Amino acid sequence: MAFTIKTKKYLLISIILLTGLAVILKATHWLYLNKGYAQTAQKSKQQMTELVNFLDGSLSRYESIPHVLSTNPLLKNALLDQENPGSIQTLNLYLEEIQHITESLDIYLIDASGVAISASNWQKSYSFIGKDFSFRPYYQEAISGRLGRYYAVGTSSNKRGFYFSYPIYNQSIIVGAIVVKVDITEIEQQSTGIARAGGYEFAITDPDNIIFLSSINSWRLNSLSPIGKERQYAINESKRYANRVINELAIKPSYDENASAAQRIYAINSNKGVFDYMEIHQSMVKAGWNIHIMAPLSPTYSALPAFMMLYATVYLLLALGALFAFEKRKSSLRIQQANDQLEQRVQARTQALQASNQKLNETQDELIQAAKLTVIGSLSASINHEINQPLAAIRSYAQNTQTLVSRNQLEQVSDNINTIISLTDRLAAIVGQFKSFTRKSQGxxxxxxxxxxxxxxxxxxxxxxxxxxxxxxxxxxxxxxxxxxxxxxxxxxxxxxxxxxxxxxxxxxxxxxxxxxxxxxxxxxxxxxxxxxxxxxxxxxxxxxxxxxxxxxxxxxxxxxxxxxxxxxxxxxxxxxxxxxxxxxxxxxxxxxxxxxxxxxxxxxxxxxxxxx
Structure with missing residues (x-):
C-alpha cells in the first residue's frame, strides 16, 4: 500500500513538473519570438528610412536636369526647324556631351507627336531618333506641362531606367519634351551594398507590384501578387517591361498589400532556398515606387532553441531546489554543481562579449589609421618632392666637398659639412613629423x-x-x-x-x-x-x-x-x-x-x- 502511494506521489510530481516545463517552453517560445519580431520590425523601420533617403537622393541628382535643358534655345529651335539637318546634328552632339557630363544613360528630345528627333545615342545601333514614345506616361506628363517621372525597360535599348521629362515651350505653347533616362543598375548595386551591410534584403516594386529592383537577382522581374490574364494583358499593353516575361514570385502566404498588420511574415524562395522574411513596405510617392524591406528571420529562429533550453534549465533548477530543499547534502551538492555550470556558461558568454568588444575597438582603430594613411597616400607626390629637395642638396654639397678636400680647402669643407648637417636635420624633422602622424594612436x-x-x-x-x-x-x-x-x-x-x-x-x-x-x-x-x-x-x-x-x-x-x-x-x-x-x-x-x-x-x-x- 505504501509503495502504491509513493508511486502515485512521484507520478503526480512528474506530471506537475512536465506540465510546468511545457508552459515555460511555450511561454519562452512566444515571448522570444514576439520580442525578436518587435526588434526586427524596429530595425527594419530604421533601415527603411536609410534606404528611402539614399534612393531619393540618388534620383534627386537628375530631377532638375531636364528643366535646366529645356531653357536652352537649341531645343526649341530644333523642334521648330526639324528639316534642318545641321541644327539637329548640333543638338545631337550637345545632348551627347551633356549625357557624358551628367552620367545619365540617355537624353533625347521628343516633338509634340511623341517622336524623338534628337538623342545622345544618335550613333548607337539602338538610337532613339525616329522612335515613337507617345505611349510612355512620362511623355504624356510632359506634354501636359508637368515634370514627368516613370520607370520602365527601354523598348529600343532593353535597359532598365528611370525617366525624367519636362516640356519645351515656344512662348506659351508646348512644342515637345526633353527626356533624361537614368541608369538604375548602379543605384541597385549601391542599394544592395547597403542591404548587405545591414543584413537584410530589399525589393522595389511598381504600382502593379512587379519587382524591378532587388538585392536578390531571382526576385527581379517577378510579381508579388498573382498574375491573371487581364493583368498580364495590361502589363504587356503598357510596354513597361518591353518584351521581358513577368512571372509570379514563389511566396507563401499570398502577398496582400492591404493587410492590416504593420509587418507580415512570408516564406519566399531565394537563391539559397526558401526562408522566412518579415516584410515592411513604404511608398515613394514622387517616384511611384513601393520599397519593401525583407528582414530574414533565420537569426531569430536559430537563437530560439538556446533561449528555450536556458529557461527550461532555470525552471528545472528552481523546481528541483523547492522539491529537494530538505534532502541530504548530496542533493545540495548537485544543485550547487548545476549552479556552477550555469555560472560558467554566463562567464563564458561574458568573455565572448568582451572579446567581441575588443575586436570592435581594434577594427575601429584600424579604420581611423586607414583614414590617416589615405590622406598621406593622396599627398605622396608632394611629400616625395619635399624630401627629394634636401636629398639633392646633400648630394650636391657632398660632391663639392670631395672637390674641396682634393684642393685642401678645409675651411670651406667645414662650411659644407655644417650645411649638410643642417639639411639632414631638416630632412629628419620632415620625416619625423610624417612618422609621428602615421603612427597608430594609443588612445x-x-x-x-x-x-x-x-x-x-x-x-x-x-x-x-x-x-x-x-x-x-x-x-x-x-x-x-x-x-x-x-x-x-x-x-x-x-x-x-x-x-x-x-x-x-x-x-x-x-x-x-x-x-x-x-x-x-x-x-x-x-x-x-x-x-x-x-x-x-x-x-x-x-x-x-x-x-x-x-x-x-x-x-x-x-x-x-x-x-x-x-x-x-x-x-x-x-x-x-x-x-x-x-x-x-x-x-x-x-x-x-x-x-x-x-x-x-x-x-x-x-x-x-x-x-x-
Missing part, C-alpha cells in the same frame, strides 16, 4: 597645445600647399591655450579638413587657404577655402558615414571620423559657406584648465571607442 588623452598641433598639421599638408600654389593665411600664433584630447587624432582632423579644402580648390584660379584659431570661452578653429563651397543639399549629409560626392573618390568616412573624434573631445564641428565663395569648417573645443578632472571626458572617449564607425 591616451593629454593636454595638447593647439598652436603646436596646427603647426604639426601644416607640416604634413605644406608640400601639397606648395605644389598646388595655394596662398596660406595662418592666424594662430597668439593662441597659447591647451585642449584635452589625443594629439595625433586632432592632427588627423585638421589634416583631413585642410586636405579636403585643397581638393575643393583644384579647379580654382585663385587658391587661398585660411586657418584661424580664436580663444574665448571656447576654442574655435576655422578652416576656410576659396573653392565652390558646399551645396545646401549636402549640408546635413556631409558628416554621415559613407556619404561622398562624385568629385571625390573614397568611402566617404573622413568627415564622419573627424566629427566623432571632435565629439569625443567634448567639442563640435560644423560646416557653412563663406559670403563670397568657399566652405568654412569650424571646430569648437573646450579649453583645458590645469587641475580639472577629466573623468567625464575619459568616459566619453570610451563610449566613442565602443561605437562602430
Amino acid at each position: 591616451e588623452d593629454s593636454a595638447t597645445n593647439i598652436n603646436q598641433c596646427i603647426q604639426d598639421s601644416l607640416t604634413i599638408i605644406q608640400p601639397e600647399i606648395d605644389k598646388q600654389g595655394i596662398e596660406l593665411i595662418l592666424s594662430s600664433n597668439e593662441i597659447k591655450c591647451e585642449v584635452w584630447g589625443d594629439n595625433i587624432r586632432l592632427q588627423q582632423v585638421l589634416v583631413n579638413l585642410m586636405s579636403n579644402a585643397i581638393v575643393a580648390m583644384k579647379h580654382c584660379i585663385h587658391k587661398k587657404l585660411i586657418v584661424t584659431a580664436e580663444q574665448g570661452t571656447m576654442l574655435r578653429i576655422r578652416i576656410q577655402d576659396s573653392g565652390p563651397g558646399v551645396r545646401e543639399s549636402q549640408m546635413e549629409k556631409i558628416f554621415e558615414p559613407y556619404y561622398t560626392t562624385s568629385e571625390r573618390q573614397g568611402l566617404g568616412l573622413g568627415l564622419s571620423i573627424s566629427r566623432r573624434i571632435v565629439e569625443s573631445m567634448q567639442g563640435n564641428i560644423t560646416v557653412s559657406n563663406a559670403h563670397l565663395s568657399g566652405a568654412i569648417f569650424e571646430i569648437t573645443l573646450p579649453i583645458y584648465l590645469h587641475g580639472t578632472s577629466h573623468k567625464s571626458a575619459n568616459a566619453q572617449q570610451g563610449e566613442f571607442s565602443d561605437e562602430p564607425q
